[in-house]
Amino acid sequence: MQESRSLVRLTAYTDGVVAIALTLLVLPLVDTARDAQTESVRDLVREHAGDFAAFVMSFAVVSLFWMVHRRVFDNLVDVGEGIMLLNSMWLLGVVFLPVPTAVLTYEVNQGRGATLLYMANLVLIALSGLLLSLRIRDRVPLQRPGRSEAVDRAVRRGVIATSAMVATLVAALFLANLALPLLALMPLAQAAAERRAHRRHHPGAATDRRKG
Amino acid sequence: MQESRSLVRLTAYTDGVVAIALTLLVLPLVDTARDAQTESVRDLVREHAGDFAAFVMSFAVVSLFWMVHRRVFDNLVDVGEGIMLLNSMWLLGVVFLPVPTAVLTYEVNQGRGATLLYMANLVLIALSGLLLSLRIRDRVPLQRPGRSEAVDRAVRRGVIATSAMVATLVAALFLANLALPLLALMPLAQAAAERRAHRRHHPGAATDRRKG
Amino acid sequence: MQESRSLVRLTAYTDGVVAIALTLLVLPLVDTARDAQTESVRDLVREHAGDFAAFVMSFAVVSLFWMVHRRVFDNLVDVGEGIMLLNSMWLLGVVFLPVPTAVLTYEVNQGRGATLLYMANLVLIALSGLLLSLRIRDRVPLQRPGRSEAVDRAVRRGVIATSAMVATLVAALFLANLALPLLALMPLAQAAAERRAHRRHHPGAATDRRKG
Amino acid sequence: MQESRSLVRLTAYTDGVVAIALTLLVLPLVDTARDAQTESVRDLVREHAGDFAAFVMSFAVVSLFWMVHRRVFDNLVDVGEGIMLLNSMWLLGVVFLPVPTAVLTYEVNQGRGATLLYMANLVLIALSGLLLSLRIRDRVPLQRPGRSEAVDRAVRRGVIATSAMVATLVAALFLANLALPLLALMPLAQAAAERRAHRRHHPGAATDRRKG
Numbered sequence: 019m020q021e022s023r024s025l026v027r028l029t030a031y032t033d034g035v036v037a038i039a040l041t042l043l044v045l046p047l048v049d050t051a052r053d054a055q056t057e058s059v060r061d062l063v064r065e066h067a068g069d070f071a072a073f074v075m076s077f078a079v080v081s082l083f084w085m086v087h088r089r090v091f092d093n094l095v096d097v098g099e100g101i102m103l104l105n106s107m108w109l110l111g112v113v114f115l116p117v118p119t120a121v122l123t124y125e126v127n128q129g130r131g132a133t134l135l136y137m138a139n140l141v142l143i144a145l146s147g148l149l150l151s152l153r154i155r156d157r158v159p160l161q162r163p164g165r166s167e168a169v170d171r172a173v174r175r176g177v178i179a180t181s182a183m184v185a186t187l188v189a190a191l192f193l194a195n196l197a198l199p200l201l202a203l204m205p206l207a208q209a210a211a212e213r214r215a216h217r218r219h220h221p222g223a224a225t226d227r228r229k230g
Numbered sequence: 231m232q233e234s235r236s237l238v239r240l241t242a243y244t245d246g247v248v249a250i251a252l253t254l255l256v257l258p259l260v261d262t263a264r265d266a267q268t269e270s271v272r273d274l275v276r277e278h279a280g281d282f283a284a285f286v287m288s289f290a291v292v293s294l295f296w297m298v299h300r301r302v303f304d305n306l307v308d309v310g311e312g313i314m315l316l317n318s319m320w321l322l323g324v325v326f327l328p329v330p331t332a333v334l335t336y337e338v339n340q341g342r343g344a345t346l347l348y349m350a351n352l353v354l355i356a357l358s359g360l361l362l363s364l365r366i367r368d369r370v371p372l373q374r375p376g377r378s379e380a381v382d383r384a385v386r387r388g389v390i391a392t393s394a395m396v397a398t399l400v401a402a403l404f405l406a407n408l409a410l411p412l413l414a415l416m417p418l419a420q421a422a423a424e425r426r427a428h429r430r431h432h433p434g435a436a437t438d439r440r441k442g
Numbered sequence: 443m444q445e446s447r448s449l450v451r452l453t454a455y456t457d458g459v460v461a462i463a464l465t466l467l468v469l470p471l472v473d474t475a476r477d478a479q480t481e482s483v484r485d486l487v488r489e490h491a492g493d494f495a496a497f498v499m500s501f502a503v504v505s506l507f508w509m510v511h512r513r514v515f516d517n518l519v520d521v522g523e524g525i526m527l528l529n530s531m532w533l534l535g536v537v538f539l540p541v542p543t544a545v546l547t548y549e550v551n552q553g554r555g556a557t558l559l560y561m562a563n564l565v566l567i568a569l570s571g572l573l574l575s576l577r578i579r580d581r582v583p584l585q586r587p588g589r590s591e592a593v594d595r596a597v598r599r600g601v602i603a604t605s606a607m608v609a610t611l612v613a614a615l616f617l618a619n620l621a622l623p624l625l626a627l628m629p630l631a632q633a634a635a636e637r638r639a640h641r642r643h644h645p646g647a648a649t650d651r652r653k654g
Numbered sequence: 655m656q657e658s659r660s661l662v663r664l665t666a667y668t669d670g671v672v673a674i675a676l677t678l679l680v681l682p683l684v685d686t687a688r689d690a691q692t693e694s695v696r697d698l699v700r701e702h703a704g705d706f707a708a709f710v711m712s713f714a715v716v717s718l719f720w721m722v723h724r725r726v727f728d729n730l731v732d733v734g735e736g737i738m739l740l741n742s743m744w745l746l747g748v749v750f751l752p753v754p755t756a757v758l759t760y761e762v763n764q765g766r767g768a769t770l771l772y773m774a775n776l777v778l779i780a781l782s783g784l785l786l787s788l789r790i791r792d793r794v795p796l797q798r799p800g801r802s803e804a805v806d807r808a809v810r811r812g813v814i815a816t817s818a819m820v821a822t823l824v825a826a827l828f829l830a831n832l833a834l835p836l837l838a839l840m841p842l843a844q845a846a847a848e849r850r851a852h853r854r855h856h857p858g859a860a861t862d863r864r865k866g
Contacts, residue, residue, distance in 0.1 A: 021235070023445070027512055030242060030454060034461030034670075037246030041254060041325050042465060045472060048257060051332035059333060059343025077325065081318040085311075088239055099509075106505040113465050113501065120475035121483060131483025233659075242666060246458075249670030253678060253749050260681060263756035271757060271767025289749065293742040297735075300663055447657075451724055454666060458673030466677060469684060523721075530717040537677050537713065544687035545695060555695025 022096040028105060029091055035109050036084050042116045043076045046123045069123040075198065076119040080112060083143055086179070090151055090172045093165040098157065104150045111143035122195070130194035137187035137197070144183040148176030179204070234308040240317060241303055247321050248296050254328045255288045258335045281335040287410065288331040292324060295355055298391070302363055302384045305377040310369065316362045323355035334407070342406035349399035349409070356395045360388030391416070446520040452529060453515055459533050460508045466540045467500045470547045493547040499622065500543040504536060507567055510603070514575055514596045517589040522581065528574045535567035546619070554618035561611035561621070568607045572600030603628070658732040664741060665727055671745050672720050678752045679712045682759045705759040711834065712755040716748060719779055722815070726787055726808045729801040734793065740786045747779035758831070766830035773823035773833070780819045784812030815840070 050066050063070075087108070097105075118136040125132045151172040154160065161169060182204050190197040262278050275282075299320070306313075330348040337344045363384040366372065373381060394416050402409040474490050487494075511532070518525075542560040549556045575596040578584065585593060606628050614621040686702050699706075723744070730737075754772040761768045787808040790796065797805060818840050826833040 023516060024512065027453060027457060029239060031457040031461055031508070033239060033243040034246050034458050035464060037243055038250050038462050038465040038674075040247060040321075041250040042468070042472070044254070044325050044328055045257075045469075046475075047326075047329045048254070048332045051258075051329055052336050054333045054337040054344065059337065059347055062333070063343075063347065073326075074322070077322055078318075081321075084243070085314055088236065092235060102509055106502075109464075109505075110498070110501055113468055114471075114497075116468055117471045117475055120472045121478045121486070124476050125478040125483065131486075132478065135483055135487065241663060245663060245667040246670050249667055250462075250674050252671055252745075253674040256678070256749050256752055257681075259750075259753045260678070260756045263682075263753055264760050266757045266761040266768065271761065271771055274757070274767075275771065285750075286746070289746055290742075293745075296667070297738055300660065304659060447728060448724065451665060451669060455669040455673055455720070458670050459676060462674050462677040466680070466684070469681075470687075526721055530714075533676075533717075534710070534713055537680055538683075538709075540680055541683045541687055544684045545690045545698070548688050549690040549695065555699075556690065559695055559699065 021094070025091075025094055025097050028097050028102060032087065032091075032105060032109060033084075036080060036087075036112055039112045039115060040077060040080045040084075043073055043080070043119055045116065046120045047073055050123075072119055072122045075201065076115055079140065079201070080115065083112065083147065086147060086172075086175065089168075090147070090154065093154060093162055093168050093172065094160055095162050096160045098160060100153050101150065101157070101160070104146060104153055108143060108146035108150060111139060111146055115139055115143075130190055133190040133195040133197060134187065137183065137190050140201075141180065141183045141187055144176070144180040148173070148180045151176040233306070237303075237306055237309050240309050240314060244299065244303075244317060244321060245296075248292060248299075248324055251324045251327060252289060252292045252296075255285055255292070255331055257328065258332045259285055262335075284331055284334045287413065288327055291352065291413070292327065295324065295359065298359060298384075298387065301380075302359070302366065305366060305374055305380050305384065306372055307374050308372045310372060312365050313362065313369070313372070316358060316365055320355060320358035320362060323351060323358055327351055327355075342402055345402040345407045345409060346399065349395065349402050352413075353392065353395045353399055356388070356392040360385070360392045363388040445518070449515075449518055449521050452521050452526060456511065456515075456529060456533060457508075460504060460511075460536055463536045463539060464501060464504050464508075467497055467504070467543055469540065470544045471497055474547075496543055496546045499625065500539055503564065503625070504539065507536065507571065510571060510596075510599065513592075514571070514578065517578060517586055517592050517596065518584055519586050520584045522584060524577050525574065525581070525584070528570060528577055532567060532570035532574060535563060535570055539563055539567075554614055557614040557619040557621060558611065561607065561614050564625075565604065565607045565611055568600070568604040572597070572604045575600040657730070661727075661730055661733050664733050664738060668723065668727075668741060668745060669720075672716060672723075672748055675748045675751060676713060676716045676720075679709055679716070679755055681752065682756045683709055686759075708755055708758045711837065712751055715776065715837070716751065719748065719783065722783060722808075722811065725804075726783070726790065729790060729798055729804050729808065730796055731798050732796045734796060736789050737786065737793070737796070740782060740789055744779060744782035744786060747775060747782055751775055751779075766826055769826040769831040769833060770823065773819065773826050776837075777816065777819045777823055780812070780816040784809070784816045787812040 047066070047069060050062070050069060053062050053065075057065075094101075118132065118139050121132045121135060151169070155169050155173055158166075186197050186200050189200060259278070259281060262274070262281060265274050265277075269277075309317075330344065330351050333344045333347060363381070367381050367385055370378075398409050398412050401412060471490070471493060474486070474493060477486050477489075481489075521529075542556065542563050545556045545559055575593070579593050579597055582590075610621050610624050613624060683702070683705060686698070686705060689698055689701075693701075733741075754768065754775050757768045757771055787805070791805050791809055794802075822833050822836050825836060
């Protein structure tokens with residue numbers, strides 16, 4: 019039951035990288051704060067309302083991906099090289115996210131290119147997460163005892179998240195950045211899908227639902 | 231009594247995000263250091279004295295909010311999704327703070343807009359902290375045994391902090407950035423209010439006061 | 443068997459520094475995202491394809507060095523001042539890496555200077571890692587019991603990595619940035635070398651290979 | 655003997671802040687890497703040799719201060735509000751250090767102003783460290799059992815470090831940035847002073863010297 023030092027360290031390292039990527043998202047906004055030298059704060063806020071929205075969206079996306087990652091890793095007692103490599107791929111996607119976020123912030127003509135870049139990045143993160151879940155399912159000795167159900171659930175969640183990201187990417191081909199609000203539906207859709215799957219598969223087990 | 235892995239990880243993640251947000255506060259000053267190419271260091275320091283003050287103020291604000299967060303989370307043995315979401319909202323406020331700090335730094339005409347943006351950000355952090363405390367009070371199974379008093383105290387503190395922030399926000403409508411020094415009174419006011427409430431509610435219990 | 447507080451703290455600190463250095467690698471790309479103000483995203487991506495590649499390369503390099511560091515430190519129960527100093531030298535190399543990465547990103551004429559600077563930085567990291575391994579081999583009381591083989595293996599790996607980096611540095615004298623793709627061969631070469639050495643030295647021991 | 659959650663969290667938070675401040679030191683150099691757009695890498699390195707030196711110096715200073723901090727906190731089992739506040743003051747000094755480092759980097763005429771700002775920052779860090787040590791000495795219940803000697807040693811070290819920093823600050827009044835190389839002597843002087851004091855006070859105790 020005792021988690022290995024490698025797992026502890028990989029987890030702490032991952033959390034550190036995510037925490038920094040999350041914080042770097044704000045840098046383009048710190049940069050636009052310079053405009054306060056020449057215009058009123060009211061104009062600044064009005065003009066950059068869309069950039070504030072892009073920041074909040076990326077912040078929410080990273081936070082949600084991190085919560086999913088936490089739940090997936092909660093099923094482990096140890097990690098191997100394969101999980102480490104897939105985790106690095108996941109981190110690459112998270113670390114890169116400030117770039118498409120900044121493109122969304124700076125882009126003026128609001129074509130679909132910025133949205134496609136952004137969604138491609140989210141697909142990379144979701145797909146790496148799915149591959150991580152599949153790898154964990156295949157490596158039973160690395161799992162905490164009695165966690166096979168949670169591992170299966172993580173795989174199902176990964177499939178849903180990846181599909182939703184790909185669907186939004188395709189929608190962005192036609193709708194450009196109007197597709198982005200669809201992402202707001204995702205946590206709701208996923209919660210609904212999970213609840214249904216959960217009830218179908220194990221009608222009695224609801225232990226980690228009762229908690230706040 | 232053993233804290234859950236989710237709690238450990240959420241705490242470490244939160245600390246990481248706060249540590250980075252704290253450090254990013256210095257970036258606009260690193261940026262102004264470029265002026266050393268064209269003017270003497272003495273002029274640089276004199277000219278940017280207000281920006282140094284804004285940095286120290288935000289540093290103090292984040293440090294205090296972090297200490298409060300630490301005390302609130304010290305009452306927990308586990309966390310649920312609700313606490314995670316509220317914690318993300320709290321983190322959003324902390325991560326965003328470098329933006330209004332930079333606006334205060336760069337703004338020239340010192341209107342009240344920059345101060346209102348800054349105070350609105352502090353209200354968001356304080357309010358998220360209060361909601362976190364209320365959520366924790368409602369989720370008794372997540373609390374460490376024998377901590378109900380500390381949980382109540384955290385709620386009282388959250389109410390005081392939020393009220394003080396809203397009051398300063400209102401004051402800023404009339405006083406602009408002259409309202410900001412009021413924040414310096416807050417720790418004193420809060421310490422006084424706490425000491426009084428503490429004595430009134432549990433005249434004998436002073437265990438966590440004796441320590442350094 | 444219990445690891446000392448100094449080791450725990452040095453490890454966490456190292457992970458933090460690496461996590462940040464990894465994330466800072468993306469900053470020049472966030473900076474180039476500003477060009478989205480004046481050109482299409484498609485042009486932006488095409489124009490900066492080489493910079494994206496430089497980012498991914500440095501990300502992979504830091505990730506691999508970190509995995510090696512993790513394995514080396516997994517053999518310790520405590521650390522001394524010598525290991526701390528060598529670890530600081532290793533960290534200095536990691537923290538500096540964003541500079542040559544940015545030089546590779548911004549440099550236009552693609553001379554060999556940028557590649558030499560980059561490879562010199564990698565040699566510094568690999569060499570510090572090798573010195574760390576040697577120091578650990580010489581300090582038996584700091585080692586976890588039963589880890590002498592793993593310690594020897596770490597030294598062998600350090601020699602291979604340092605040699606490969608020096609070889610690529612020399613190759614860059616003639617090939618300029620065409621030498622960089624050679625780095626992609628390194629993990630493969632190292633894996634092969636390790637597998638051979640592993641079989642030769644301890645034909646039966648394969649415990650940490652079975653895991654994920 | 656078990657360290658409190660507050661201590662664990664304060665330590666992790668401090669390590670995070672230091673790790674980030676350490677990494678931010680490289681940002682002005684990443685910025686100068688842009689000059690690679692217009693000049694050769696050889697010229698870039700030659701021109702910015704002094705800036706590279708400033709980076710390495712600040713890196714070494716932060717690393718040494720962190721090692722001292724680690725040793726001081728190694729004597730604790732718990733922390734109180736006083737230690738937290740003094741620790742925040744120490745962190746303020748560390749977080750601010752990128753600013754004088756950037757001033758040293760960008761400043762052209764090499765007057766003494768930049769050096770005085772830099773040394774004033776180091777005095778702030780050293781002084782906060784000394785006050786932390788004194789506070790810990792006065793709070794015996796927070797100390798790990800049997801650590802009173804190490805606590806006294808930390809105070810002595812703090813006095814030496816603060817004195818050396820003040821002396822260099824005074825020297826900078828006359829020598830400008832020629833005083834900075836004096837800092838390189840400090841670790842040697844301190845090691846010598848410690849060894850002498852160590853032998854004088856406890857001729858037999860050398861346990862933490864034998865380790866690596």
